[in-house]
Amino acid sequence: MxxxxxxxxxxxxxxxxxxxxxxxxxxxxxxxxxxxxxxxxxxxxxxxxxxxxxxxxxxxxxxxxxxxxxxxxxxxxxxxxxxxxxxxxxxxxxxxxxxxxxxxxxxxxxxxxxxxxxxxxxxxPACPQNAPDANAEWRSEMQKLERGLALLPEKLRAALMLSAMEGLSHEECAQVLNCSVRGTEGRIYRARQMLLQWWNEESQ
The missing domain is CATH 1.10.1740.10 (RNA polymerase sigma factor, region 2, helix turn helix motif)
Structure with missing residues (x-):
């Protein structure tokens, strides 16, 4: 990502x-x-x-x-x-x-x-543990991720959260979202691309 x-x-x-x-x-x-x-x-x-x-x-x-x-x-x-x-x-x-x-x-x-x-x-929820000297960087990145997720269209945000954060398969995501598997995969792809673009722009 x-x-x-x-x-x-x-x-x-x-x-x-x-x-x-x-x-x-x-x-x-x-x-x-x-x-x-x-x-x-x-x-x-x-x-x-x-x-x-x-x-x-x-x-x-x-x-x-x-x-x-x-x-x-x-x-x-x-x-x-x-x-x-x-x-x-x-x-x-x-x-x-x-x-x-x-x-x-x-x-x-x-x-x-x-x-x-x-x-x-x-x-x-529990997150991977970091060394003490990495805690500040981790918190900063989590805050940045949160801001980026909040900017995504709701349908894309839901698909990405269910798949990447909750660990649901694309088939399970499709059932939750009442969408086809192909449509769900498209939402996840677009969400990742939008979030990555936003992340890179914020890092400049």
Whole structure:
């Protein structure tokens, strides 16, 4: 993506850390039958990554926490209708993205004191650890990346975040975005090109 190791690490597709599919399938079926303990297991498996996604999208810890809670409320209500055509994580990201978009629109006319940059989040997702003397450079690059992402058109930003930051495959991204795989790949490519161009211009 760039000549920056920190940005390359941030945008490189990450290995999925999803729970074992067979175990998850058992818990999904139990939760669909009304087993709250099984649903709580599902929440524990996915809440950290979904909270991180909401934080990055909304850039506000309070909003992200509320939206993440709403995701699981919606998921519990809709779980009996979940047919397993997509991975559960993909379905949850779809709910999260829709709620994040709604929240961003609803707050567009007001400014929150709690709005902050990624590196100041109270519960930000884990990032690769740097040596102490590299921390300042890493924070600066994360702030710069955040500014660049915020400037991308929403459709391109969503595709890039889901693919590069959340580690979803192009097929999973397409399901979340309700778009073809080819269309998703095009969005990711354009997002990377726009972000790289902006990054280079900012570095001059």
């Amino acid at each position: 760039t000549a920056s190791p920190a940005i390359d690490a941030m945008l490189a597709p990450q290995a999925a850390a999803a729970a074992d599919d067979s175990a998850e399938a058992l818990h999904v079926r139990a939760a669909q039958a009304g087993d709250m303990a099984a649903f709580e297991w599902i929440v524990r498996q996915h809440e950290e990554k979904l909270f991180g996604f909401c934080c990055r999208w909304l850039r506000c810890v309070e909003d992200a926490r509320e939206v993440c809670q709403d995701v699981f409320v919606r998921a519990w209500q809709a779980l009996p209708e979940f047919e397993g055509r997509a991975r559960l994580s993909t379905w949850l990201y779809q709910i999260a993205l829709n709620l994040c978009r709604d929240r961003a629109k609803s707050r567009s006319a007001r400014q929150r004191e709690s709005t902050t940059t990624i590196d100041h989040l109270e519960e930000q």
